[in-house]
Amino acid sequence: MMKKIHAALLSFGMSGRVFHAPFIDVHPGFVLSGSWERSKKEIQKHYPEATSYDSLESVLHDETVDLVVVNTPTYTHYEYTKLALEAGKDVVVEKAFTTTVAEAEELAALAKLKKRKLSVFQNRRWDSDFKTVQSVIDSGVLGRLVEVSFSYDRFSPKLSLKGHKEKQGPGAGIVKDLGPHLIDQALCQFGFPQSVFASIAITREDSLVDDFFEILLYYPQMLVRLRASYFVKEPVPSFIVYGTQGAFLKARADVQEADLQASKRPGHDGWGTEPKEAFGILNYELEGKDVRKEVPALQGDYRQYYEGIYQALTQDAEVPVSAEDGIRVMKIIEAAFLSASEKRVISLA
Structure with missing residues (x-):
């Protein structure tokens, strides 16, 4: 009989409702125990058997809960993750892992001391667009890579209605919101760079937090450019890869978030499948001739993250995204702020 892992969320807002609860619910090895809900009581409308916890303490004191998902605002991650680990729970913590490298390193050490599993939720590793970019790079068809750009652009000049995203604080701003996605993808594919240079700015009227960044990661023979902006009305390809033998351009087109927002269940027919018009363009030299063609996108599937968590908790496998991975992302973020200042x-x- 399959072992059941009971998981509880620390919030049932957009993150809990869209990115965590559906994947816990569809996995046969997990049971969604419930969520801490402070004011609105919503979880039982979607999952009638789940518990609406009134406090963090009630979650941590529930001996049936094995896994705690810390999906609250970034400035709470350190405190809540530490309390969960000290209570003997395994933990999945949303990005950004913490607000500082020191906090991240302390949590990683605590997890080892308590012999608990700790993982950072970097779901964008399983986006269809990024997986496709990885497959083209790994094929070697582009030759030695020279310049790579990953961007996460939007046209959203108005301030977010989510107050915690616009208030000044240690976890606020675009660098710690969208930055971890891009940084983790870059480190996942290329490893840790030699040095960093960054520009970080406030561009929206009345904004109190950073809302633009360009971070340059320097490798021995390659430059990786990471950028995000809220003023991109006509976007360029989100993934641009230039090598000595060719180029690959790809739009950010993973459909999973949109499907989840529309309450579609993970795993339905066509899950994680991009439309044809979003396919990437590969232009390279082969035996002295130019070849230009569309590259169909691979399937995206966030279910693979929670399958990795299940294997880690039941088979003692490595977690899909480690605390050490999270520490490396935080090191880039701290270096970027220092560089910009x-x-x-x-x-x-």
Whole structure:
């Protein structure tokens, strides 16, 4: 009989409702125990057998709960993750992992001390567009990579209605909101860079938090550019890869978030499948001739993250995204802020 892992969320807002509860619910090895709900009581409308917890303490004192998902605002991640680990729970924590490298390192050490599993929820590793980019790079058809750009652009000049995203604080701003997605993808594919240079700015009227960044990651023979902006009305390809033998351009077109927002159940026919018009363009040299063609996107599937968590908790496998992965992302973020403030390249040696 399949072992059941009982999981509880620390919030049932957009993150809990869209990115966590559906994947816990569809996995046969998990039971959605419930969620901490502070004011609105929504979880039982979607999952009638789930518990609406009134406090963090009630979650942590529930001996049936094995896994706690810390999907609250970034500034709470350190405190809540620490309390969950100390209560003997395994933990999945949303990005950004923490607000500082020191906090991230302390949590990683605590997880080891308590012999608990700790993983950062970097679901964008399983986006269809990124998986497709990885497959083209790994094929070697582009030759030695020279310049790579990953962007996460929107046209959203107005301030967010989510107050915690617009208030000044240690977890606020676009660098710690969208930055972890891009940084994790870059580190996942290319490893840790030698140095960092960054520009971070406030561009929206009345904004109190950073809402634009460009982070340059320097590798021995390659430059990786990561950027995000709220003023991109006509977007360019979100993934641009230039190599000595060709180029690959790809739009950000994963459909999973839109499907989840529309309450579609993970795993339905066509799950994670991009439309043909979003296919990437590969242009390269082969035996002295130019070849230009569309590249169909691979299937995206966030279910693979929670399958990895299940294997980690039941078979003692490695978690799909480790605390050490999260620490490396935080090191890039801290270096980027230092670079932007001092206007210099920051060595990571």
